[in-house]
Amino acid sequence: MTAAAPSVPSTRLAFIGGGNMASALIGGLLARGLEPASIQVVEPFEGARDRLRQQFGIAAALAPEAALADAGLVVWAVKPQTFAEAAAQARPFVDPGALHLSVAAGIRSNSIGTWLGTTRVVRAMPNTPALVGQGMTGLFARDAVTAADRAQVEQVIAPSGEWIWVDAEEQLDAVTALSGSGPAYVFLFLEAMIQAGAEMGLAREQAARLAVGTFAGATELARRSQEPPTVLRERVTSKGGTTYAAITSMQQDQVPAHFVKALHAARTRARELGDEFGSA
Ligand SMILES: NC(=O)C1=CN([C@@H]2O[C@H](COP(=O)(O)OP(=O)(O)OC[C@H]3O[C@@H](n4cnc5c(N)ncnc54)[C@H](O)[C@@H]3O)[C@@H](O)[C@H]2O)C=CC1
Numbered sequence: 001m002t003a004a005a006p007s008v009p010s011t012r013l014a015f016i017g018g019g020n021m022a023s024a025l026i027g028g029l030l031a032r033g034l035e036p037a038s039i040q041v042v043e044p045f046e047g048a049r050d051r052l053r054q055q056f057g058i059a060a061a062l063a064p065e066a067a068l069a070d071a072g073l074v075v076w077a078v079k080p081q082t083f084a085e086a087a088a089q090a091r092p093f094v095d096p097g098a099l100h101l102s103v104a105a106g107i108r109s110n111s112i113g114t115w116l117g118t119t120r121v122v123r124a125m126p127n128t129p130a131l132v133g134q135g136m137t138g139l140f141a142r143d144a145v146t147a148a149d150r151a152q153v154e155q156v157i158a159p160s161g162e163w164i165w166v167d168a169e170e171q172l173d174a175v176t177a178l179s180g181s182g183p184a185y186v187f188l189f190l191e192a193m194i195q196a197g198a199e200m201g202l203a204r205e206q207a208a209r210l211a212v213g214t215f216a217g218a219t220e221l222a223r224r225s226q227e228p229p230t231v232l233r234e235r236v237t238s239k240g241g242t243t244y245a246a247i248t249s250m251q252q253d254q255v256p257a258h259f260v261k262a263l264h265a266a267r268t269r270a271r272e273l274g275d276e277f278g279s280a
């Protein structure tokens, strides 16, 4: 479970890939007081390098270079499809004793370990609310990872929100389907609620404010309540009332079952990514 928020990492950090997820983690670390100079980033695309310079004052390298050897913790924030190639490019420069933290969906720790010649690998599955310090992250560590290594990883993740450790690596695929992809499901529901509000005569801005506020309020209520979501739902649902009409319509259309099915599809895709783009 999530512990008290630890301080920023004392070791030097390198990020391989400086896109959305890397930026979310870096932004949190800098907000906690980490010096931009203690973070290296390897990022081949000029647009992304420009953003890192403007947002964070970090001069990212175009390609791996000798300075990578200074990093005690290397964070892999590249797409699953490019991980193997990025690992092959960076490996000659990385300290063989470094700890590695991957946020890539699906790519298994034994693939990463094989590509990098190490067993000191932790996998993380964060999500984009990390951008506002409210992320949820699942973490998995290989056996060779020590308690001190885990603490370092927690220092990287803590500024972006909460985290849990899972015991079995395949559980990370479930985390990916649930909370990794989860913000997109919430946004899809928001889109539908806003559309419905607009169709029923509300201004889109009003509908958006009502929808977003409802998600924020309902999730905060669920977070603080001792009751499970089912009980909270039943309290909104007066017999023969409006919510009953909506929930009955959704159940007749099997919306909950289809939604569960969709998460299984996401989990299946996470496994496929590991099979397609992993080597071991
Ligand atoms: N976006 C999301 O909601 C989440 C993404 N992830 C994972 O995070 C990883 C990164 O995703 P995003 O940040 O969204 O993608 P992104 O496309 O924003 O960032 C990836 C970056 O890697 C760079 N890159 C490409 N080849 C490279 C190489 N050889 N060496 C170094 N950098 C290279 C790209 O230029 C790009 O800026 C993915 O593996 C994804 O599965 C995990 C959780 C949530």
Ligand SMILES: O=C(O)[C@@H]1CCC=N1
Binding pocket: 105, 176, 180, 181
């Ligand atoms: O869609 C994806 O593959 C990534 C992983 C979780 C969120 N985005």
